[in-house]
Amino acid sequence: MYVCTKCGKLSEEQPTRREYHREVPGDSYETFVDNCKCGGEIEKAVKCAVCDDWYDEDSLTEGVCRYCLHHELTPENVESFVGTFEIEKCTFEINAALEYIFTSDEVNEILMRELKECLHTKKIMPSRLEDAMNTYLQDTWAEFLKEESKGE
Numbered sequence: 001m002y003v004c005t006k007c008g009k010l011s012e013e014q015p016t017r018r019e020y021h022r023e024v025p026g027d028s029y030e031t032f033v034d035n036c037k038c039g040g041e042i043e044k045a046v047k048c049a050v051c052d053d054w055y056d057e058d059s060l061t062e063g064v065c066r067y068c069l070h071h072e073l074t075p076e077n078v079e080s081f082v083g084t085f086e087i088e089k090c091t092f093e094i095n096a097a098l099e100y101i102f103t104s105d106e107v108n109e110i111l112m113r114e115l116k117e118c119l120h121t122k123k124i125m126p127s128r129l130e131d132a133m134n135t136y137l138q139d140t141w142a143e144f145l146k147e148e149s150k151g152e
């Protein structure tokens, strides 16, 4: 399967055109790969690992399409992604008194509880969530969705 990188049109075969060499006797020609009617380039298509739709490979993140990365941003998915997936640890500035009182695990637990609450009440800024999933965590998020869809 082939797909236009501009308009997304699918085709079974890569369109080609022949250019005949008139100056050479006989049936001599060269075959060129044609562009889509819209002017976009036609590339080999690959299936999104989650929705099974065809896309050009460069538009996928770890094999997952943009639509799925965005559409699967449900409270349940985000919750289990943050809660169970292996995400690297980082440092964070926190009130020193709180740092003495709570352990890292407790802070994570509290924030996890708060995240759940925010996700279900939409209190959390959706743009910040989108940002996290679409930029900083994009690859891990895609891997997570891929794993999830395999499990079904």
Ligand SMILES: [Zn+2]
Pocket: 004, 005, 006, 007, 008, 009, 036, 037, 038, 039, 040
């Ligand atoms: Zn096109």
Ligand SMILES: [Zn+2]
Pocket: 048, 049, 050, 051, 052, 053, 064, 065, 066, 067, 068
């Ligand atoms: Zn998809």
